[in-house]
Amino acid sequence: MKPVVAIIGRPNVGKSTLFNRIVRRREAIVDNLPGVTRDRLYGEAVWDERPFLVVDTGGFLSGDDDPFAPHIRRQVEQAVAESDAVVMVLDGRQGLSPFDRDLTLRLRSADQPVFYVVNKIDGPAQEELLHDFYALGLEPLYSLSAEHGYGVPDFLDDLVAAL
Ligand code: GDP
Ligand code: MG
Numbered sequence: 240m241k242p243v244v245a246i247i248g249r250p251n252v253g254k255s256t257l258f259n260r261i262v263r264r265r266e267a268i269v270d271n272l273p274g275v276t277r278d279r280l281y282g283e284a285v286w287d288e289r290p291f292l293v294v295d296t297g298g299f300l301s302g303d304d305d306p307f308a309p310h311i312r313r314q315v316e317q318a319v320a321e322s323d324a325v326v327m328v329l330d331g332r333q334g335l336s337p338f339d340r341d342l343t344l345r346l347r348s349a350d351q352p353v354f355y356v357v358n359k360i361d362g363p364a365q366e367e368l369l370h371d372f373y374a375l376g377l378e379p380l381y382s383l384s385a386e387h388g389y390g391v392p393d394f395l396d397d398l399v400a401a402l
Contacts, residue, residue, distance in 0.1 A: 241283075241290050241291050241292050242323040242324065242402040243291070243292045243293075243294060243321060243322045243323050243324075244291055244292065244294065244322060244324045244326060244402070245294045245296060245318040245319055245322035245325050246293060246294065246296060246326045246328060247296050247318060247319065247325060247327050247328070247342070248330075248339075248342075249330075249336060249339065251330065251333075252328045252330040252333075252358055253330065253358040253385045253386070254296065255295055256358075256385040256386050257326070257328060257356070257385035258280070258295040260388065260391060261284045261286075262282030280294070280295040281293070286398070286399045289402065291323075291402055294322065296314050296315055319351075323351055324351050324352045324402060325349060325352070326354045326356055326398070327343065327346060327353060327355050328356050328358050329355065329356065329358065329372060330359055331357045331359045331368040331369065331372075331382065332359045332368065335371050335372065335375065340375070343355070354379060354394070354401075355372070355378070355379065356380075356382075356394060357372050357381065357382045358385050359384060359386070360383060360384055360389065360390065361384040361387050361389055362387075362389055366382060368382075369382055379397065381394040381397075
């Protein structure tokens with residue numbers, strides 16, 4: 240069995256963008272398909288010759304923009320329970336939200352490694368956006384740009400090393 244990596248985080252932080260960057264082949268493309276009710280999307284990935292599965296969670300339905308909605312919580316909890324490693328995506332442009340704080344507290348008791356990723360850091364000039372996140376004491380913390388690729392290779396090196 241290939242190890243499973245769950246990508247979690249509130250809507251619009253860039254989970255699907257990161258998923259698409261990491262994954263080479265996806266089981267189904269659900270983004271932009273109206274009426275698709277699947278709540279998890281699996282993709283196959285390889286990094287450093289190591290294969291693994293990536294799970295993108297949540298946000299596939301138009302009503303899925305409330306991160307405190309019970310079904311979103313269930314999706315996240317189920318994805319975490321089924322995974323060998325968790326990637327929690329945070330939004331460097333938006334800063335920390337109450338949902339982020341809530342979820343990071345829950346993740347402290349996770350059995351598997353958790354990687355905190357501050358996304359939308361599109362280049363070195365934006366690293367200053369990280370201050371808030373450092374203050375929360377999240378470890379390990381990565382800054383990257385899912386859209387442009389900045390910081391992604393270093394993150395993937397550490398991710399596959401933990402699988
Ligand atoms: P999800 O709801 O967490 O799956 O978020 P998406 O992957 O759909 O991305 C939400 C929005 O953030 C989209 O408009 C993306 O283009 C944008 N976005 C994602 N990653 C980045 C990034 O690295 N940099 C910037 N500037 N925007 C990003
Ligand atoms: Mg998405």
